Amino acid sequence: MLEAARCIVVRDLLVAWRRRSDVATALLFFVIVTSLFPLGIGAEPDLLRLIAPGVIWVAALLSCMLSLGRLFAADHADGTLEQLLLSSAPLGVIAAAKALAHWLVAGVPLVLIAPLIALQYDLPAPLYPVLALSLLLGTPVLSLIGAIGAALTLGLRGGGVLLSLLVLPLYVPVLIMGAGSVEMAAAGLAPDGQLLLLAALLVVAAAFAPWAIAAALRISTE
Amino acid sequence: MNLELSHLSCERGGRTLFSDLSALLRGGELLRIAGPNGSGKTSLLRILCGLLSPTSGSVSWQGVEIRRLREEYSKQLVYIGHAAAVKDDLTAAENLRIACTLAGLPVSAPEIRQALEAFELADLQVRRLSQGQRRRAVLARLALSGSVPLWLLDEPYAALDAAAGRLVEELIGGHVARGGAVVYTTHQDTRVGASQVIDLDA
Secondary structure (H helix, E strand, O other): OOOHHHHHHHHHHHHHHHHHHHHHHHHHHHHHHHHHHHHHHHHHHHHHHHHHHHHHHHHHHHHHHHHHHHHHHHHHHOOOOHHHHHHOOHOOOOHHHHHHHHHHHHHHHHHHHHHHHHHHOOOOOOHHHHHHHHHHHHHHHHHHHHHHHHHOOOOOHHHHHHHHHHHHHHHHHHHHHHHHHHHHHHHOOOOOOHHHHHHHHHHHHHHHHHHHHHHHHHHHOO | OOEEEEEEEEEOOOOEEEEEEEEEEEOOEEHHHHHHHOOOOOHHHHHHHHOOOOOEEEEEOOOOEEHOOOOOHOOEEEEEEOOOOOOOOEHHEEEHHHHHEEEEEEEOOHHHHHHHHHOOOOOOOOHHOOHHHHHHHHHHHHHOOOOEEEEEEEOOOOOOHHHHHHHHHHHHHHHHHHHOEEEEOOOOOOOOOEEEEEEEEO
């Protein structure tokens, strides 16, 4: 069972590595969107410091959305999705592995590059770990919830737009907690509460989302 | 080993493809599903492997409905569908290893090499292969699936040349002789003597 899950993670990482440009696109999107705000608003350090957490988090949501469309669509198109549905492991485990692979490819780079982006907004250095930690806890939730939407909109015409409409509202709690934790820390308060709530969201999503993804996959492949 | 189809019917897009279809398949038997394009061959095969639910009726494996067995049933079958089911960015050997690992079949690197050699495939990225070679890359899995009792093959001979067609025929024949069961669809004339035929045209 774990062998099958490992196999899927390795497979998706290998495919992502051979299509590096796709991964780079989503990451560059994140970098460019977050760079546009300081340019558009102008060099007002106080204002930039104020909006930084929100802007970085919104850009992370959008960048994550970009790669979600391909999560199951590519497998669906070449027929490998049917083989995943017929694998020897429970479909929930397969779904969790797909979401994990998506997070490794689309989420982890954001966590790593976020401190660099924060530099543009003149965020004080002690906030970097809080920002990175909030993204580290939040982005897996984005992958898990997004995968449900990706599975539901599989094979639909205009699925990409529908996916955004379906998933972005569900991202709101993650956005509030994630950006909120950095704002708390910026105000000199302990961000623990928000971060713990994010961690709780992650635990709940990790426990339930795989089964929802599995059910959605079964429905949309019939 | 037995696969029982009882009173299956299937509706797709408001059209009845087939209804009240019953059959019993035992080990060592070969079932051919015949019929023209659009007659529901692929739908029937997808119902048999549990990817599609029938509009009514049920499929049972060893007397238990497959809907309740799920991955326990999936372990007992190989399904080769119409689509190639290979990743363009991976090599033929990587694709084969992944397919076998997902199916729960432990395979070694030499076994994979052997299977690819039998199908005369170089270990290239699949995007460089022709349509027929892709098909060979998928069917090479049959050479490693001798221990899986039930084979469900959708148009196994499509896009294959004579040599590869003969090889697939041999593999199917060998599997049936070992006591396995094979269900396959084709709209061509049969090449292997099927022990049962379901004609969806009738």
